[in-house]
Every structure is written in C-alpha cells, then in structure tokens.
Amino acid sequence: MRKGEQPPWIVPDGLWERIEPLLPPEQRRFRFPGRRRLDDRRVLCGILFVLYTAIAWEFLPKELGFGSGMTCWRRLRDWNDAGVWQELHEVLLAELRGADLLDFSRAVIDASHVRAMRGGPKTGPSPVDRARSGSKHHVITDAGGVPLAVSLTGGNRNDVTQLMPLIQAIPPVRGKPGRPRSRPGRILADRGYDHDKYRRLVWAKGIKPVIARRGTTHGTGLGAQRWVVEQTIALLHGFRRLRVRWEIRDDIHEAFMTLACAIICWRRLHNSLS
Structure with missing residues (x-):
C-alpha cells in the first residue's frame, strides 16, 4: 500500500x-x-x-x-x-455496460481448486491435492475479464457440469436502452469442457461453443482470448479469504465470492471514471 x-x-x-x-x-x-x-x-x-x-x-x-x-x-x-451482494454485483455490471466496459461478444469459463480446511457442504476429495477435502471456484467472465457469475462445488466435480449452470446464472444486465443482455455470442473453454452433449446444449441457447478438443495439439489460439478468465481467478484469489476455504457453511463462502466479484467490478468502473 x-x-x-x-x-x-x-x-x-x-x-x-x-x-x-x-x-x-x-x-x-x-x-x-x-x-x-x-x-x-x-x-x-x-x-x-x-x-x-x-x-x-x-x-x-x-x-x-x-x-x-x-x-x-x-x-x-x-x-x-437478503440478496445484497448479488444485487450489488448486478448494479455494477449495469454501470459497466452503460459505460461500454462490458463485452458480450464472447464469454470465457474456467475453474480453480481451493483447499477446504474444515469440510462442509460442496466439498469433496480433490483429484489435484492427494484427495484432500477441497472445493472448486467456477467463474464465467465477459471478453474483458469482468466476472459475470461464479459458483461453488465440491473439488471432485467435473468442470463441464457447471457449464450450463454458469451460463444460466448470468444475470440480465441493464445499463442501455432496450432489453437487458444476458447471452454472450460465444463461449470459450478449455479441454475440460470438451463434450458434444454440452456443445449441443450451448447451441440450443443460441450461443456458439468454442471448446478445445481433447487429444489435439496445443496452439489452437484460444489461449490468446482465454487468459482473461485466469486473470480474474487470480484477482479473486487476491482476496486471501478465497485462497483457502475456511467456512464450513457454503453460503458464507459464496457470499465472500459474490462480494469479491462486485469489488472487482467496482475497481474496473472506478478506474474508468478516474
């Protein structure tokens, strides 16, 4: 500081x-x-x-x-x-859209493991941490890395299971005349989301899935656009309370996650106004 x-x-x-x-x-x-x-x-x-x-x-x-x-x-x-943190997040998303700081041309999705020190709901044996109890933070952002929605699951849940719930969790974002916007043009994801069933579900929502295929060589070019969600996850884990899950109650940890998303949106908005 x-x-x-x-x-x-x-x-x-x-x-x-x-x-x-x-x-x-x-x-x-x-x-x-x-x-x-x-x-x-x-x-x-x-x-x-x-x-x-x-x-x-x-x-x-x-x-x-x-x-x-x-x-x-x-x-x-x-x-x-009372829904305060979710409402705050939606208010700031609307302001970002009104200031042309929200890009719905594509959305990017990814997940990250965190250790769950005290167990509780939405935890499970982590496949990347010697089966210790853990949780996953699932994040979907706009093209610029603004967090649109987050979710919490057990550490043993497959990433692809949260693809549709995250898309559905994107709130209707106002901020401009006309109907609110909640549907991105494309969804970008890594090989962990490679499943034809989910591609069809994404298409049915009117969204184009751009998901890397398993077994293909690296260098598809998606990394040049997908890095924003990794940056956003790093920003979320910049809040030290989110690096490790200390809460037994999942709703308290989710409250911290949503509040952190709102603060990231506030920073983006405040920097644009200053």
Whole structure:
C-alpha cells in the first residue's frame, strides 16, 4: 500500500453510495432495545478486512472500530440472505455496460481448486491435492475479464457440469436502452469442457461453443482470448479469504465470492471514471 492511500478494506464513498440503498431496513425494537446497533458502514469495513486478510472472525481487531467478529459474520450472513451482494454485483455490471466496459461478444469459463480446511457442504476429495477435502471456484467472465457469475462445488466435480449452470446464472444486465443482455455470442473453454452433449446444449441457447478438443495439439489460439478468465481467478484469489476455504457453511463462502466479484467490478468502473 502506497503512502497516503487508504487500506483496501475502507469502503470508499462511491461504493457505499451504491451499497447503502440495497441494505434491508433495520428492525427497531422498542420494548427491549438492547445495545445501539453498530453503523453498517463500519461493519462492512470489518467484513472486507476479513475478506482481504483472511483473519479469523474471533481475532478481528476491536480497536479498528469494526465491531466484534460475530457482529460482522451475522451481517454478512443476513445481507447475503437478503440478496445484497448479488444485487450489488448486478448494479455494477449495469454501470459497466452503460459505460461500454462490458463485452458480450464472447464469454470465457474456467475453474480453480481451493483447499477446504474444515469440510462442509460442496466439498469433496480433490483429484489435484492427494484427495484432500477441497472445493472448486467456477467463474464465467465477459471478453474483458469482468466476472459475470461464479459458483461453488465440491473439488471432485467435473468442470463441464457447471457449464450450463454458469451460463444460466448470468444475470440480465441493464445499463442501455432496450432489453437487458444476458447471452454472450460465444463461449470459450478449455479441454475440460470438451463434450458434444454440452456443445449441443450451448447451441440450443443460441450461443456458439468454442471448446478445445481433447487429444489435439496445443496452439489452437484460444489461449490468446482465454487468459482473461485466469486473470480474474487470480484477482479473486487476491482476496486471501478465497485462497483457502475456511467456512464450513457454503453460503458464507459464496457470499465472500459474490462480494469479491462486485469489488472487482467496482475497481474496473472506478478506474474508468478516474
């Protein structure tokens, strides 16, 4: 971090202006009000601190003013249940499209293994990590590497099984006059997605599948366009909490994934405006 820069877990004004309207209203208690509710923006900073540093919730430094780790965990859970992170992601995708920073001419898909230290739903013996418990992050991006959708599965799930769910998970993106856009022109994928059944399913969606064939030599040229999804996965794993799955609950880990996608979109938008 450069001198004079704010830490990345401090929520900038521009991002907060987009998040605050999405938060569910506070349920006030009149008879037994209890403690005063901690400011939502401070709590969000605590959530981002955990996302960026991977610190355990119980060790969240109280002197930073973020509240307790349990308070931050509960807000992350409640806001995820209310769909806040998904709505934020869709809002930022719409702004990117409105600024001509979203390219639906093609989409790129890939997956990455992460160790699941404590097990839980959507884990399985990883074929690339000596059958240790692991999960997979599945990502689909636009032609420029903007994350459109993500999903979580067990580490033993075949990549191709998430091809159609990821395509269907792309939200309708507004931002321009006319109908929202949710269908890319082409889908690019590596040999792990080579299956004629899924090619037919992609064609049935009106999308052209461009998938490398098993057994063919390298040098097909797809790497020149597919590298953007690998870059996006690297950006996701730049959030240290996503490098290893520490959460037993899959919904909490998925909340972190969706929030990280929204932050990547915010960075892209903010850089274009500055």
